[in-house]
Amino acid sequence: MEPLQVIAAPRRLRILQLVWDTERTAGDIAAHFDVSWSAISQHLTVLKNAGFVVERREGNSRIYRADQAALGPLRAIVEQHWHDGLGRLKNMAEREQRAKDDE
Amino acid sequence: MTDPDVLEVTVDIKADTETVFRYFTDADRYRQWMGGDVVLDPVPGGVYRVGMRDGVEAVGEFVEIDPPRRVVFTWGWTRDDTVAPGSTRVVVTLEPLDTGTRVVLRHYGLPNHERTVDHRDGWTMYLDRLAVRAAGGDPGPDPNI
Numbered sequence: 008m009e010p011l012q013v014i015a016a017p018r019r020l021r022i023l024q025l026v027w028d029t030e031r032t033a034g035d036i037a038a039h040f041d042v043s044w045s046a047i048s049q050h051l052t053v054l055k056n057a058g059f060v061v062e063r064r065e066g067n068s069r070i071y072r073a074d075q076a077a078l079g080p081l082r083a084i085v086e087q088h089w090h091d092g093l094g095r096l097k098n099m100a101e102r103e104q105r106a107k108d109d110e
Numbered sequence: 111m112t113d114p115d116v117l118e119v120t121v122d123i124k125a126d127t128e129t130v131f132r133y134f135t136d137a138d139r140y141r142q143w144m145g146g147d148v149v150l151d152p153v154p155g156g157v158y159r160v161g162m163r164d165g166v167e168a169v170g171e172f173v174e175i176d177p178p179r180r181v182v183f184t185w186g187w188t189r190d191d192t193v194a195p196g197s198t199r200v201v202v203t204l205e206p207l208d209t210g211t212r213v214v215l216r217h218y219g220l221p222n223h224e225r226t227v228d229h230r231d232g233w234t235m236y237l238d239r240l241a242v243r244a245a246g247g248d249p250g251p252d253p254n255i
Contacts, residue, residue: 034235037228038253042162043187044232049224067234 013057014081019050023073024089026060030072117217117230121237124210124245131178131204133244143240146255158183162254169195179204185217192221193229210245213237 014020018040025036037047051071054060058077063070075082123130133139135152140160145168147161152175160168170184181202186195198219205212215233220226239249 032235033231034238035253037231037235042164042166042254043168043190043193044228048227048231 008053008057010057010079010081013053013059014078014085016050016053018047019054020085020088022047022050022054022071023059023085026071026073027075028073030070032068032070034068036071117220117226117233119215119217119230119233119237121213121241122207122210123213123241127178127204127206127211130211130213130240130244131181133240134181134202135175135177139243143243143249144236144252146252152181158185162252166190167195170198170200171196173199193225213240 014023021039022036025031025039033048033051036051037044040047051060051062055062055071059074060071061074078085133143135150137148137150140150141148145160145162147159147167149157149159150172151157152172154172154174156172158168158170158172162168165188167188169186169188172181172183174180174182183200184196184198185200186193186197188195198217201216201218203214205214215237217226217229217233220229239252242249
């Protein structure tokens, strides 16, 4: 899979964000997604194979963390994506506030 | 040869089999490791219903109850066509150890590898929570609630 293809998936971007600068277990990551236990493992495998996350084992647990440097030039794209997401949230909140103020 | 559609998760718990068994059949105890609204009627044909957030529920019925060694129930999800309510089967066996209980959970009939992986992750997380709770600890809030 091409590196750009790896990050062009909302769930994988969300996983990257979750493990961007903190370690999490597979179960902890999965808990951030659909409650009917929808597959996060495949996405983790894709990210791992691309080298964008590193996995280590501790007992029975697999623990993941992003390798920011491995993303290379894509790192800026990923961070911009989250930044824009927050920007949209800010715009929506401010629009809502203005609507209230106009009432 | 192993059947790719059977998943098995094992956990050792520092509590006796009678104690661990009740965490599978008693709703008040069950919700301490999984779910919010939990309805369990542990008789053959009795309801097994574990509510998660957003109205999603794990739904099936009890098939076999053999305290304190074995419990079998069907399993599936509301709003999930690939694993519909009652469409799969979970067999839990409890083996006494010197130090507590070994829980072996086998999940049969999951439709494909992807959903098997989903459920392996799910059961692994929840059985770890059960191990903490049944041994007297606090596993914290269920992250799916």
